Amino acid sequence: MAKLGLHGSGAGGSSLRWVADAPAPLLAVGETGACLCISGWLLQHFQLAPDAALGMGWQQAIHPDDRGRLLEWARASCMRSGVITVEANRNPGEEATRFELEAAPIVLDDGAPGFLAAVRVFSEGALIDQLLESRKTLELAVRSTGLGVWDWDLLKDTFTVNPRWAEMLGWEPKEVEGFGVELWKASLHPDDRPQVISVLNDHLDGRTPYYESEHRVRRKAGDWIWLVSRGTVVARDMSGKPLRLVGTQQDITAKRSAEDEQRSRRHLTERLSESSPDLVLVYDLDRHRVVYENRSIYAELSLESMEPQQIDSAHLRELVHDGDRLMLMQHLQRLRRLREPVQGEIECRMLTGGSEVRWYSWRSCPFEFGEDGRCTHAMFVVQDVTARKIDQEQSEKYAVEAQQSRIELQARTEELEAAYIDLGAINENLATLSLTDGLTGLHNHRSFHDYLEDARAAALAENQPLSLLMMDVDHFKELNDEFGHVAGDKILTLLAEVLREAAQPGDFLARYGGEEFAVVLPGKSSHDAFRRAEDYRHAIENRRWPHRRVTVSVGVATLTSAGLDVRRLIEQSDNALYASKRAGRNRTTHYDDFSEFNAPNLLSA
Secondary structure, eight states, X not given: OOOOBTXXXXXXXXGGHHHHHOSSOEEEEETTSOEEEEOHHHHHHTTXXXXXXXXXXXXXXXXXXXXXXXXXXXXXXXXXXXXEEEEEOSSTTSXXXXXXXXXXXXXXXXXXXXXXXXXXXXXXXXXXHHHHHHHHHXXXXXXXXXXXXXXXXXXXXXXXXXXXXXXXXTOOGGXXXXXXXXXXXXXXXXXXXXXXXXXXXXXXXXXXXXXXXXEEEEOTTSOEEEEEEEEEEEEEOTTOOEEEEEEEEEEOHHHHHHHHHHHHXXXXXXXXXXXXXXXXXEEEXXXXXXXXXXXXHHHHTTOTTSOTTOOBHHHHHHHBOHHHHHHHHHHHHHHHHOSSOOOEEEEEEEXXXXXXXXXXXXXXXXXXXXXXXXXXXXXXXXEXXXXXXXXXXXXXXXXXXXXHHHHHHHHXXXXXXXXXXXXXXXXXXXXXXXXXXXXXXXXXXXXXXXXXXXXXXXXXXXXXXXXXXXXXXXXXXXXXXXXXXXXXXHHHHHHHHHHXXXXXXXXXXXXXXXXXXXXXXXXXXXXXXXXXXXXXXXXXXXXXXXXXXXXXXXXXXXXXXXXXXXXXXXXXXXXXXXXXXXXXXXXXXEGGGOOSSSOOOOOOO
């Protein structure tokens, strides 16, 4: 949305102040066709109130038949210069005034496109002088581009130019004040003069919408430069005779020199390639076609029926083997993205004579680059490398066969070594399996007894206590009866996971049998063993279980080296376990806390 400015909604406010104050018929218009700023001169001439001219109000003075055409022209003028002739009434009932608008695109402060328009009223000759003033303001729109601006008054037959125009031709601004049409014609290169004058006359006579020409012009120092000159008639009399022509010119000498150098280099390349026995072609990466090929390519690829420069990407695809076609097309795409002359090479199969398949090397060299910096043309040197490829394939075949022989020999050797492999690893694995519970992955009943004997021997040798926890899942039979044995097995598996998570270093976990588990605690006293049992019980109680809540009853027994007997330790912990169950389950009981003859002092959770 454009900001409000002087005499209207001009974008940028102060940046268009000069439009409002200009002593010339000017207005600034946005991309929607709304007036952003209008000069006081126009307001006074058309007797408009400032507020009435803002936005789309300025078009209300336009003849209804011209409003739609004017709106389309206004939108187009935000992108390019343009001229339109329309009619308007200053007051209702008065005779319509025919006038012309010339537009120059500008960029508003908020980045939106717009244009600056100068108004030329044909019915009032006094405005001719005002137009000269408006030309100066229009030059502001093109000054930053470095263009030379020229204004040809056909009535006076004189030129008016800006300093940049004089600078291009090596003149001082004061030296071109008297520069006339004849001097301009004399400055044109003799070979270009007829064409320039012909194009200019076509526009002056109304046969073309604008004047544009590329030609050479002599500078003050006597050297020649290339210019592109563009212009348009901005004023005609009532009969349509041109009164004034305004335009710009740009120095394109460097561009033309680069093009000439490219043409010269390409010509030299062509001359050298004709004497080469290799196939040479130049490929246009934009148009996807061969723009030059030497004579060798026709005989080599059986293309005698093709006319010069008729080979395009479709023909290349037909000549290339199906298996290599994509590779060649991708190579061409990579060349198009290059920004420097990096050489490359690919090898592909091609069909010669329509049937025979031969191998060719394509060595590429980019040598022309476009305005975007990317490669536009690349030269290819194509060589038949079929013989080398056959030798290479044969060598590769021998290498593969040799490698296969080595692999087979190695396999036989490994088979012989496998026949004498040490069976100790297998036996060790079998031993591990024999000591592990298949459902829970914990130690099994046999492993438990073996470990308990070892722990007893270590406790005696080190004079340390030995504790044992026995735990049983509460109401496990009811769980099996209600949810099935599969659910029961799942509960046992999950319970083993909880035990592993709660275990500390040195704890020995085992599935004693069915739903009963055992934990051997070497070196743990009665107090420490009871606390470890409670840790395990709480971990199981607080776990989230499927189907229903799961708890365990735990019995603990501890023996010292004085009376350490494995069978006795198991019996005591088992008795303590049943004491926990009789006391209500989901609790821990240490054997030392009750006696067979007295009421048990059971410790609940």
